[in-house]
Amino acid sequence: AQTVTQSQPEMSVQEAETVTLSCTYDTSESDYYLFWYKQPPSRQMILVIRQEAYKQQNATENRFSVNFQKAAKSFSLKISDSQLGDAAMYFCAYRRVNTGTASKLTFGTGTRLQVTL
Amino acid sequence: ETGVTQTPRHLVMGMTNKKSLKCEQHLGHNAMYWYKQSAKKPLELMFVYSLEERVENNSVPSRFSPECPNSSHLFLHLHTLQPEDSALYLCASSQVGISYNEQFFGPGTRLTVL
Numbered sequence: 540a541q542t543v544t545q546s547q548p549e550m551s552v553q554e555a556e557t558v559t560l561s562c563t564y565d566t567s568e569s570d571y572y573l574f575w576y577k578q579p580p581s582r583q584m585i586l587v588i589r590q591e592a593y594k595q596q597n598a599t600e601n602r603f604s605v606n607f608q609k610a611a612k613s614f615s616l617k618i619s620d621s622q623l624g625d626a627a628m629y630f631c632a633y634r635r636v637n638t639g640t641a642s643k644l645t646f647g648t649g650t651r652l653q654v655t656l
Numbered sequence: 657e658t659g660v661t662q663t664p665r666h667l668v669m670g671m672t673n674k675k676s677l678k679c680e681q682h683l684g685h686n687a688m689y690w691y692k693q694s695a696k697k698p699l700e701l702m703f704v705y706s707l708e709e710r711v712e713n714n715s716v717p718s719r720f721s722p723e724c725p726n727s728s729h730l731f732l733h734l735h736t737l738q739p740e741d742s743a744l745y746l747c748a749s750s751q752v753g754i755s756y757n758e759q760f761f762g763p764g765t766r767l768t769v770l
Contacts, residue, residue: 543698548696572756574758576761581763582744582764583761583763583764584746584761585761586758586759586760589756589758591756634757641689641705641706641711641712641750641757642750642757642759643701643712644699644701645698646698646699647698648696648697648698649698
């Protein structure tokens with residue numbers, strides 16, 4: 540079974556600084572999807588960034604980028620120029636490639652990110 | 657943030673009550689999901705509906721009963737719950753058949769069982 544591990548329950552970063560959130564996963568599949576979701580205090584979970592395993596290039600979305608290390612099964616999220624609005628729970632998630640059926644996401648336990656002035 | 661809506665946002669119920677949670681998606685998706693989110697635990701997938709048919713049920717107790725009358729609506733019927741069922745219940749939807757099949761989440765219902 541696939542598992543996702545986020546070893547940092549809480550992280551803190553100063554405004555305008557850079558922070559990296561860690562995620563490792565375990566799978567025997569060769570192709571899959573990885574996601575980072577953000578859950579602000581208002582609780583609506585939103586997708587931050589996604590990566591398909593067969594793509595070697597790391598995904599980037601504005602201030603958010605990932606460091607995808609397939610051999611190490613590592614998928615870290617880097618937030619640059621941190622803003623107060625980045626404060627939230629961040630969840631790493633894994634999904635097998637099965638476009639013909641409803642997807643099943645496996646989530647980590649989350650990392651709570653605090654942003655300080 | 658209005659793509660997936662959930663009502664009520666907060667619910668307090670006794671162990672003998674019967675209540676229902678409602679989810680509605682306005683994204684034209686064909687799959688819907690119920691998740692349970694408890695503190696310090698990963699999100700637990702409870703039920704999956706694809707094209708209005710239940711395709712997954714992760715050994716959820718029978719006191720939780722899902723219903724998907726059409727592709728836009730999903731309900732979670734609750735009866736004789738236990739205090740350990742107190743959690744945030746999240747609904748999500750996605751479009752089966754596209755590559756990422758990304759799930760879009762609602763704001764959740766905070767359930768407290770007394």
